[in-house]
Amino acid sequence: MPKKPKTIYICNECGATFQKWLGKCPECNSWNTIVEEMQDTPVFKNEIPFENSIHPLSQVLSESVQRIPTGIGEFDLVCGGGVVPGSIILLGGEPGIGKSTLALQVAQHCTTLYCSGEETLQQIHLRSHRLNIKPDSIHLSSVTDIDHIEALIRTNAPQLVIIDSIQTLYSKDITSPVGSVSQIRYTASRLADIAKQTQTSILLIGHITKDGSIAGPKILEHIVDTVLYFEGDFTRDYRILRAFKNRFGSINEIALFTMTATGLTEVKDKNTLFVQSHDTSFPGSVISATIEGTRTILFEAQSLVTATSFSNPRRMADGFDVNRLNLLVAVIEKHAKISLSSFDIFINVAGGFAIDDTSCDLAIAAAIISSLKNIVIPHSCGIIGELSLSGQVRSASHSLRRLTEFSNSGITTIILPRNNVSEVSNTGFTGTLIPLTTIAELTQILQRL
Structure with missing residues (x-):
């Protein structure tokens, strides 16, 4: 007589198991993530045969792995140069962001088995027809x-x-x-074993929760080799693919796409997404450059500083860390001798782009001062530099790459840390370099532009 399944409690976040329900998981400190389930004794099939030997590292043959090109350069870039045979990739994103569209476009460039548990085969056919997908190499199945x-x-x-x-x-x-x-933990583990045994690459599409994390146990992200997040704003056409884990490449790369009627299109001129040409510049607008992996991306930082009607002035930021904004405001008040305690400050990175590069601190500070003092900073001027708590302007990382991107985009004046001048002075840049040592010098420099 088979034993009756035992009731256990599992944390949705970390996968820890308990004998009774708890409001807070003691392993990952998450609240209300523990759910009741029946404990099973899974039957593991097709186990990898036990090899009764060990191998010294020095004697292991090093073979170059031939990656599978997907035909989509941006996707290959994020994966590290293509898909590694035997690897398992997890692709997450909001509903409707374009995960299935991206997967179908990737599928047409190699022999692919597409298993769909959400759409019917007829629906996939209709979408492939709309996307002009070559169907010869794609085989569909609805089994789950x-x-x-x-x-x-x-x-x-x-x-x-x-x-x-x-x-x-x-x-x-x-x-x-x-x-x-x-179910998620067991099936993902089975797929990982199958991928390694057959040297088949597997792309898993995953749902995300309200807080933006992939639904299911956290252990799912540990099982897979690569975790990709597909991001974007439904009010705009562009999409960003980021790698948050990659055993075979960098996690600093991003891929840029635009969503069109015929699917996702790679962005050739990435700077046109986040910087638009204006006939005239206006106060509070600054051009800067950030580093995303091997890419240098120009963006427009916008600031609005207005008199507050509240006892506590508001500090709001879209695309920029609000805690970092509060820090920069404190540095400006302390070392630039500019009072901001009676003003609301709003920061926006144009185009819905998000930055976390400290080498863009000076650009945000310049946008705030520009809006407050009503100073127009021409879009032919780029600003880079990190601000320290002492008001010093610290060196910007990868200054040569940023300057090259400025130059290629027609920017002729660059405000940068004094320590970076020696690095970029011999690059052949024909524009004007304005060195800066402290934040106290910034207002006068902006007024002379």
Whole structure:
């Protein structure tokens, strides 16, 4: 007589198990994430054979891995130069952001098995027709049973398998409902084993929660080799693909796309997304440059400083860390001798772009002073530099790359830290370099532009 399944409690965030329900998980300190499930004894199938030997590291043969090019340069860039055979990639993003569209466009460039648990095969066909997808190399299936999927992979030997989505997979060996922590953890582990045994690359599409994290146990992100997030603003056409984990490449790269009627298109001139040409400049607008992996991206920082009607002035930022904004305001007040305690300050990075580069501190400070003093900073001027708590302007990282991007975009005047002048003075830049030592000098320099 089979044993009755035992009730356990699992944390949705970290996957920790407990014998009773708790309001707060003692492992990850998350509240209200522990759910009740029936404990199963899963039957592991197709286990990797035990190899009764060890290998000295010096004797392990080093073979160059031939990555699979997807035909989409931006996607390959984020993955580290293409998809590694035997790897498993997790792609997350908000509903409707374009995850399935991106996956289908990737699928057309290699032999692909597309397993859909959310859309019917007819719906996928309609979307592929709209996107002008070449259907020859794509094979569709609507099965969501992990055993059947494994059989399809071993029988057809595709280069790439797309699972849309991981939350729809299930195993008959697990009695928990589809989408539960146990099901997601077990099916993801099975897929990871299958990928390594067959050298098949697997792309998992995942849902995200209200706070922006991928739904399911946190252990899911540990199982996979690469975690990609697809971001964007539904009011705009551009999309950004970021890598938050990558065992085979950098996590600092981003991919830029625009969403069109025929699918996602790679952005060739990335600076046109976040910097638009204006016939005339206006107070509070500053051009700066940030580093994203191997890319240098120009952006426009906008500031609005107005008299407050509240006892505590408001500090709001879109695309910039509000805590960093409060720090910069304190530095300006202390070392530039400019009182901001009676003004509301609003910061916006144009185009919905988000930056966390401290080498853009000086540009944000210049935008605040420009708006307060009604100083127009021409868009032919770029500003870079980090601000310290002592009011010193510290060197900007990768200053040569930033200056090169400024020069290529027609910017002829650059305000930069004095320590960076020696680095960029021999680059052949024909414009004007204005060195800065402290924040106290900034107002006078802006007034002379």
